[in-house]
Amino acid sequence: MKIIIAENEQRFDEIAAWEIIGQIMTKKDSLIGLSTGQTTMGMHQITSEIYKLHPFDTSRVKFFNVDELTNLPRTYEGSCYAMIRKQLCDNLNVPDERFLMPLTESDDFEKECRLFEERISENGGADLQILGIGWNGHIGINQPGTPFGSNTWVSPMDNIFEARVRKETGVADDYELGGLTLGIKTIMKSRKIILAAKGSKKAEIIRKALEGPVTEDIPASILQLHPNCQVLLDREAAAHLSGERG
Ligand code: GLP
Numbered sequence: 430m431k432i433i434i435a436e437n438e439q440r441f442d443e444i445a446a447w448e449i450i451g452q453i454m455t456k457k458d459s460l461i462g463l464s465t466g467q468t469t470m471g472m473h474q475i476t477s478e479i480y481k482l483h484p485f486d487t488s489r490v491k492f493f494n495v496d497e498l499t500n501l502p503r504t505y506e507g508s509c510y511a512m513i514r515k516q517l518c519d520n521l522n523v524p525d526e527r528f529l530m531p532l533t534e535s536d537d538f539e540k541e542c543r544l545f546e547e548r549i550s551e552n553g554g555a556d557l558q559i560l561g562i563g564w565n566g567h568i569g570i571n572q573p574g575t576p577f578g579s580n581t582w583v584s585p586m587d588n589i590f591e592a593r594v595r596k597e598t599g600v601a602d603d604y605e606l607g608g609l610t611l612g613i614k615t616i617m618k619s620r621k622i623i624l625a626a627k628g629s630k631k632a633e634i635i636r637k638a639l640e641g642p643v644t645e646d647i648p649a650s651i652l653q654l655h656p657n658c659q660v661l662l663d664r665e666a667a668a669h670l671s672g673e674r675g
Contacts, residue, residue, distance in 0.1 A: 430639065430653060432660045434667045441627060441663050442471030445559065448623055448659075449476050450485060452557045458489040460529075460549065462558035462611070462619060464569075465494060465512045468627050469561060473513075477520035487521045491552055493529040493545075495560065495569040496610040498594065499583055503533045507598020531609050538609060542581040546615055558619035562626050563590065566634050566647035568616060570608030573646050579612035613651055622658040624649065629665040636669035 435441035449472065452459050463469065480487070494509040503510045510530045518528050529552065531545040549555060560568050567573065570584045586594070586608055594606060616622070626635050638649035639660060652658045 430655075430658050430660055432639070432662065432667070432670070434662050434664060436664065438471065438627065438663060441625075441661065442475045445469075445472035445623065445625055445661055446475035446479060448557070449559070450479060452621075453487060453490045454485055456556060457486055458491070459556040460491045460493070460552050460554065462549075462555045462616075463492055463494050463513055463517065464496075464559050464561045464625075465509045466561045468625050469559060470516060472559070472625070473516035477517060480521050487523055489527075490521075490523060491527040491529060492518060492523055493549065493555075495558065495616065496608055497531050497533060498598075498600075499533055499535075499538060499607040499609050500605050501533055501598075501600055503530075505533075505598070505600070507594070507600055508533050538583045538607070542583065542609060545609070546581040546611070549611075549615070550618075555619035557621045557623065558616060560616070560622060560624045560649075560652075562624060562631060562634060562638065562649050564630065564634060566638050566649045568613070568624075568649050568652075569610035571610055571613050571616075571648045573648060575613060575645065575648055577613050577617075577645055577651050579614055581612050581615055582610065584608045584610050613648060617651065617655055619655075620657060622652060622655055623661055624652055624658060625661045626666040627663045629668065631662075631666040632669040635660075635662060635666050636671075640671060 497509045531541045643650045
């Protein structure tokens with residue numbers, strides 16, 4: 430795994446933004462998987478700013494987000510659809526036909542999961558997948574214990590995560606929430622993965638995921654086995670890595 434340690438937040442966001450832009454410029458019809466969260470907002474903003482200043486060709490690029498909340502309206506500002514639409518797709522003029530998201534409301538989420546997975550493979554599979562990491566090592570919404578062989582599915586939310594989502598999104602308590610997420614097996618099929626983590630709160634889980642054993646207890650540890658995974662960290666998130674890396 431190639432580990433890049435950015436000297437500050439601005440550099441972190443710029444490095445990631447240029448990875449996204451570089452992917453689009455080298456392969457105009459790229460399929461790029463994104464992630465929501467605090468870690469990725471800055472890279473979306475910088476990608477959008479660069480596009481505004483120096484428009485590059487986005488007429489064929491396709492995006493999706495690695496996960497989506499279920500049982501809330503898609504238009505709700507806390508849905509991953511709404512966040513990525515606002516943070517990136519709207520700014521880069523990417524219409525819904527090229528934003529391959531699952532529905533947030535359905536009577537049949539198993540079918541939605543299957544369709545999401547099929548849409549990704551029919552479009553050639555992800556050229557680039559950007560991932561954040563949860564406090565417990567989750568990727569997408571694959572919590573500890575998720576089998577490495579998992580396909581796209583609706584994951585139950587753990588209490589801490591659910592409370593955080595409710596707080597961040599303002600979703601009312603009477604909405605039952607779930608997390609439709611690409612499975613770990615599906616994520617691993619991406620041709621390139623960038624795992625991004627910022628801040629001291631991520632330092633210990635980053636150490637475990639990168640330097641500990643590959644275990645389903647820490648979903649992100651599977652990325653050690655991916656042939657083309659880069660890890661982008663700031664100094665705080667890298668602080669617990671051994672030797673010359675940290
Ligand atoms: C949630 C999202 C993940 C994201 C993670 C990290 O779990 N479903 O896709 O990677 O949060 O979020 P943050 O960057 O805010 O720490």
